[in-house]
Amino acid sequence: MSLPKNFLWGGATAANQCEGGFNEGGRGLANVDLMPLGADRYLVGTGQKKMFRFDEEHFYPAKTAVDMYHHYKEDIKLFGEMGFKTYRLSIAWTRIFPKGDEEKPNEEGLAFYENIFRECRKYGIEPLVTINHFDCPMYLIENYGGWRNRKMIDFYVKLAQTLFKRYKGLVKYWLTFNEINMILHFPFVAAGLYFEKGENDKQVMVTAAHHELVASSLATKLAHEIDPENQVGCMMAAGSYYPETCNPEDYWKAICDNRESYMFIDVQSWGYYPAYAKKWAKRQGTVIPFEKGDEEILRDNTVDFISFSYYSSRVSSANPEKGKQTESNIFASVVNPYLKSSDWGWMIDPMGLRITMNELYDRYRKPLFIVENGLGAADTVEEDGTVADDYRIEYLKEHIRAMIEAVEEDGVELLGYTTWGCIDLISNGTGEMKKRYGFIYVDRDNEGNGTMQRIPKKSFYWYKKVIESNGNCL
Ligand code: BG6
Numbered sequence: 001m002s003l004p005k006n007f008l009w010g011g012a013t014a015a016n017q018c019e020g021g022f023n024e025g026g027r028g029l030a031n032v033d034l035m036p037l038g039a040d041r042y043l044v045g046t047g048q049k050k051m052f053r054f055d056e057e058h059f060y061p062a063k064t065a066v067d068m069y070h071h072y073k074e075d076i077k078l079f080g081e082m083g084f085k086t087y088r089l090s091i092a093w094t095r096i097f098p099k100g101d102e103e104k105p106n107e108e109g110l111a112f113y114e115n116i117f118r119e120c121r122k123y124g125i126e127p128l129v130t131i132n133h134f135d136c137p138m139y140l141i142e143n144y145g146g147w148r149n150r151k152m153i154d155f156y157v158k159l160a161q162t163l164f165k166r167y168k169g170l171v172k173y174w175l176t177f178n179e180i181n182m183i184l185h186f187p188f189v190a191a192g193l194y195f196e197k198g199e200n201d202k203q204v205m206v207t208a209a210h211h212e213l214v215a216s217s218l219a220t221k222l223a224h225e226i227d228p229e230n231q232v233g234c235m236m237a238a239g240s241y242y243p244e245t246c247n248p249e250d251y252w253k254a255i256c257d258n259r260e261s262y263m264f265i266d267v268q269s270w271g272y273y274p275a276y277a278k279k280w281a282k283r284q285g286t287v288i289p290f291e292k293g294d295e296e297i298l299r300d301n302t303v304d305f306i307s308f309s310y311y312s313s314r315v316s317s318a319n320p321e322k323g324k325q326t327e328s329n330i331f332a333s334v335v336n337p338y339l340k341s342s343d344w345g346w347m348i349d350p351m352g353l354r355i356t357m358n359e360l361y362d363r364y365r366k367p368l369f370i371v372e373n374g375l376g377a378a379d380t381v382e383e384d385g386t387v388a389d390d391y392r393i394e395y396l397k398e399h400i401r402a403m404i405e406a407v408e409e410d411g412v413e414l415l416g417y418t419t420w421g422c423i424d425l426i427s428n429g430t431g432e433m434k435k436r437y438g439f440i441y442v443d444r445d446n447e448g449n450g451t452m453q454r455i456p457k458k459s460f461y462w463y464k465k466v467i468e469s470n471g472n473c474l
Helices: 040-045 068-082 107-122 138-144 151-166 180-184 187-191 201-226 248-270 275-283 294-300 350-364 390-408 458-468
Strands: 008-012 086-090 126-132 173-177 231-237 241-243 305-309 314-316 326-328 331-333 368-372 414-420 440-442 454-456
Touching (some): 040 187, 107 151, 138 151, 201 231, 231 248, 241 248, 314 331, 350 390
Parallel strands (some): 008 414, 368 414
Antiparallel strands (some): 326 331
16 A cells, blocks of 8 residues: 555544634634524525524524634644644634724734644644635625625635735645535525525626635635745535436436536636536526636636545436435435435445546546545444444545545545544534534534533544554554
């Protein structure tokens, strides 16, 4: 087995799902704070229900999350114990610019992340920073309409520039937007979009996506200018669509479904909208709001690597009656009879990871980085205080095996692998604590009860060996 010696093993989190401390350190309010637990979460996340203030009827898990805001030293120490080479985290925009359009950044927020990066360095952990993981200042949503407004480009670029300057020498791996293709599936979360009645939702999403793509290119440009050592990646919610049958109609549907995700990454990697994407936008009755200079910005500032999340493959059918039978990370899918599913209905397909990696590498010919993978499952703390999460070990083992095959057998270039939610955190899709991904258990439940105690699970010790052996010992 031969993964590169400097292969970046690690884990990933996002600020809003682990930090808490929503009103501490001068932090402003963000869209993700207002995502409630329960049935309304999906409606709010898709921009169909307005939730711009906290109310008494709902519980808002991100307010406290797993309180990493106060536990980060202890948590990073545990990552160090596992031997992490990298830790992927995101910046809460509202810690740096609480409203989003201020002149000057909030020093307390900047210092918070600087401390985190220094703590990582203590253990030889390379930070991998997502500039924007599903968060948008509420002030920008209420006063500018979120990413539908072109002014968002300037606010975001200012944030990015502030980070590149302040953390020069401390951080070198950056991702501009988490799962940029999620904008079509969870638009309030991905781009701060809420839809007014009678509005053309599709046009709003196409406009917001274009703004994010231009912002991503401008940030990439700045990152390279400020420090030529910087490596910038795009990030896609991946997991290839398979056709349900060999009927050409199903195969064509799978191509079209895949393209609805690829089109974002095509722009970030190739530097232009491919012909099919322009035709797609037109078919939706939308116009891509190009302005003077956009074409050059996109063309001249493509990403250095392609990062992606992978939880599952998906299945397409041309038969509209099949519709959505299950979901895979908010994306609709027909059920694949050859696969088992998680307790949340996400299909488990390790070989799909190898397939997805090959498809992405064939398409982009740039190094890949798997920045999310894992199994959301309910864990039980035994009487002796241990957590025996063999199901998680099994899932990860099979996926890592497939990943190594893609590298060794197929020649895919891969920079690293970070599992999702390396410490338990709140679920983005459901807001639950019960849906756990971590190597480290956090004593907290769906309703917010618990001591916040951290307990290494069985998978903690297993992953430590995987890293130690560079994937040879699974
Ligand atoms: C990805 C996101 O979509 O999937 C994460 O980048 C998210 O933020 C992860 O948590 C898993 O999804 P869920 O719904 O199980 O939390």
